[in-house]
Amino acid sequence: MAFGLIETVFREGFIYALMAMGVLITYKILDFPDLSVDGTFPLGACVAAALITLGVNPWLACIAAFLAGAFMGSITGLLHVKLGITDLLSGILVMTASWSINLIITGGTAISQFFNLPTIFNSGIVKALPDALYTHRQLILVFLLAVIVKLALDYFLKTKSGLLLRAGGDNSRFVTGLAHNPGHVKILGLAIGNGCTALAGCVLAQLNENADVNAGKGMVVMALAAVIIGTGVFRRVSFLKLTTMAVFGAILYKACLQAALLLGLPSTYLKLLMAVLLTLSIVSQKIGKKGGTANA
Amino acid sequence: MPEEIILPLVEFKHIKKTFNQGSVNESLLFEDFNFSVERGQFISVVGSNGSGKTTLLNLICGSLMPDGGTISLGGYDITRMPEYKRSAHIGRVFQDPSIGACPSLTILENMALADNKGKSYNLTRGVSKKRIDYYKQQLELLHLGLEDKINMPVGLLSGGQRQALALLISTLTPIELLILDEHTAALDPKSSENVMELTDKFVREKKLTAIMVTHNLRYAVEYGDRLVMMHKGIAVKDVAYHEKDACTVDDLLKVFNTISIECGN
Numbered sequence: 008m009a010f011g012l013i014e015t016v017f018r019e020g021f022i023y024a025l026m027a028m029g030v031l032i033t034y035k036i037l038d039f040p041d042l043s044v045d046g047t048f049p050l051g052a053c054v055a056a057a058l059i060t061l062g063v064n065p066w067l068a069c070i071a072a073f074l075a076g077a078f079m080g081s082i083t084g085l086l087h088v089k090l091g092i093t094d095l096l097s098g099i100l101v102m103t104a105s106w107s108i109n110l111i112i113t114g115g116t117a118i119s120q121f122f123n124l125p126t127i128f129n130s131g132i133v134k135a136l137p138d139a140l141y142t143h144r145q146l147i148l149v150f151l152l153a154v155i156v157k158l159a160l161d162y163f164l165k166t167k168s169g170l171l172l173r174a175g176g177d178n179s180r181f182v183t184g185l186a187h188n189p190g191h192v193k194i195l196g197l198a199i200g201n202g203c204t205a206l207a208g209c210v211l212a213q214l215n216e217n218a219d220v221n222a223g224k225g226m227v228v229m230a231l232a233a234v235i236i237g238t239g240v241f242r243r244v245s246f247l248k249l250t251t252m253a254v255f256g257a258i259l260y261k262a263c264l265q266a267a268l269l270l271g272l273p274s275t276y277l278k279l280l281m282a283v284l285l286t287l288s289i290v291s292q293k294i295g296k297k298g299g300t301a302n303a
Numbered sequence: 304m305p306e307e308i309i310l311p312l313v314e315f316k317h318i319k320k321t322f323n324q325g326s327v328n329e330s331l332l333f334e335d336f337n338f339s340v341e342r343g344q345f346i347s348v349v350g351s352n353g354s355g356k357t358t359l360l361n362l363i364c365g366s367l368m369p370d371g372g373t374i375s376l377g378g379y380d381i382t383r384m385p386e387y388k389r390s391a392h393i394g395r396v397f398q399d400p401s402i403g404a405c406p407s408l409t410i411l412e413n414m415a416l417a418d419n420k421g422k423s424y425n426l427t428r429g430v431s432k433k434r435i436d437y438y439k440q441q442l443e444l445l446h447l448g449l450e451d452k453i454n455m456p457v458g459l460l461s462g463g464q465r466q467a468l469a470l471l472i473s474t475l476t477p478i479e480l481l482i483l484d485e486h487t488a489a490l491d492p493k494s495s496e497n498v499m500e501l502t503d504k505f506v507r508e509k510k511l512t513a514i515m516v517t518h519n520l521r522y523a524v525e526y527g528d529r530l531v532m533m534h535k536g537i538a539v540k541d542v543a544y545h546e547k548d549a550c551t552v553d554d555l556l557k558v559f560n561t562i563s564i565e566c567g568n
């Protein structure tokens with residue numbers, strides 16, 4: 008039973024790690040508090056449900072989910088950059104609009120199930136696993152996905168485009184000095200961040216074989232907590248990349264939630280606990296920095 | 304034989320600029336300001352606070368837009384061109400050393416970003432291994448030992464080191480115009496001296512056209528080919544070449560004092 012619980016923590020941890028890495032790009036690198044994540048997470052799930060029901064290859068559904076998330080993320084960016092709407096409000100607008108869009112995608116149903124249809128967890132590449140490993144296929148697959156996304160983001164952050172993105176979060180006047188519009192850099196970062204978030208939603212939906220339009224509630228809080236915990240706890244480990252810290256943060260966060268449930272916390276209190284965890288992680292990060300007055 | 308006409312690099316024609324337009328704090332800075340910069344000239348601009356020297360730089364770079372008139376660069380009208388597009392032809396060093404580079408990126412990454420200015424920022428490797436020797440060679444010009452710290456984040460450097468790096472970064476690719484916005488004002492005397500000497504060296508060696516705003520009258524007198532003193536949006540003194548060579552710090556102070564008396568201070 009204990010091993011089963013640990014497996015659950017890691018399995019969900021790796022899925023949320025996909026989102027945490029996306030939020031790492033927007034929050035940590037671009038310094039953009041992006042609330043559209045609450046809308047793009049279920050968007051990925053709904054895209055998965057709609058496409059898989061139509062008989063589309065589940066891996067193609069993953070790519071489609073990423074693109075759909077990236078599209079909504081760039082809308083957040085456009086609202087902020089081109090129309091001058093504040094970062095928080097741009098995210099809220101997209102989050103609200105996503106609600107309707109997600110329902111349109113699922114044809115109006117709040118929970119769309121697709122039991123016994125091919126997903127990434129029961130068809131294709133996992134079939135090649137030896138019998139001994141097949142029972143752990145979900146964990147193996149989400150672990151590999153997290154590693155692939157991590158390596159892809161690490162590579163991207165070292166490219167010319169990635170360096171410019173990091174420069175944009177650091178010092179937008181420098182980007183202007185390089186003859187590039189810093190607004191475009193923000194839009195690109197938001198697209199990638201929300202693409203990763205929608206991918207996480209898509210993978211979770213395929214694991215559960217259903218998509219819930221309400222699945223996005225509290226995702227921003229969860230992803231931010233994962234990023235802040237990960238980068239806070241592992242800050243002193245210099246050889247760890249930021250993306251790795253986000254992955255570890257997501258797993259630690261899931262472990263905290265699981266431990267609380269195990270200790271008898273009713274699931275009604277879950278969102279309250281999530282908010283408390285984020286608050287604690289921000290406060291402890293502040294105390295960790297000397298003086299304690301630095302902004303989070 | 305017709306005389307060859309050399310077009311100025313920068314030209315301000317009938318520039319009008321009012322701040323806080325329509326409010327009680329409305330203040331007219333430039334009413335009909337005309338100004339031109341010859342190619343290859345190194346200009347020092349001095350003046351008291353609010354005289355319009357920083358506004359002059361902001362109008363050239365596009366950080367501010369004029370209310371009327373035209374601005375041209377290299378013969379092209381750039382009056383309505385956004386700041387980031389103008390940056391392709393202009394390098395700028397700010398007063399605040401933290402603006403000149405990205406603190407969380409390494410020296411090497413900052414150099415590589417700057418080296419790619421004007422080209423596409425695509426999915427190829429950000430730092431090309433082939434260029435590292437060239438970057439080190441460029442960093443050696445600063446005589447600060449930065450060539451041995453290329454993997455250090457810029458945020459860990461001192462203000463003087465950062466400003467020298469900012470100067471190098473802004474002149475790494477070919478530019479038409481170098482803008483120096485009180486770039487030595489936030490530094491200690493030794494670093495300030497070093498950055499000023501480097502500035503002069505880069506401007507001469509790379510044959511740059513440069514406009515330097517400074518509060519240091521000695522720098523204004525010692526460096527550059529032309530000296531402009533601004534007051535209330537007007538160039539009250541504008542001397543170049545041998546006329547400028549004859550100008551001393553005391554002469555400038557006298558003009559400053561005369562202006563102050565006129566203002567009733």
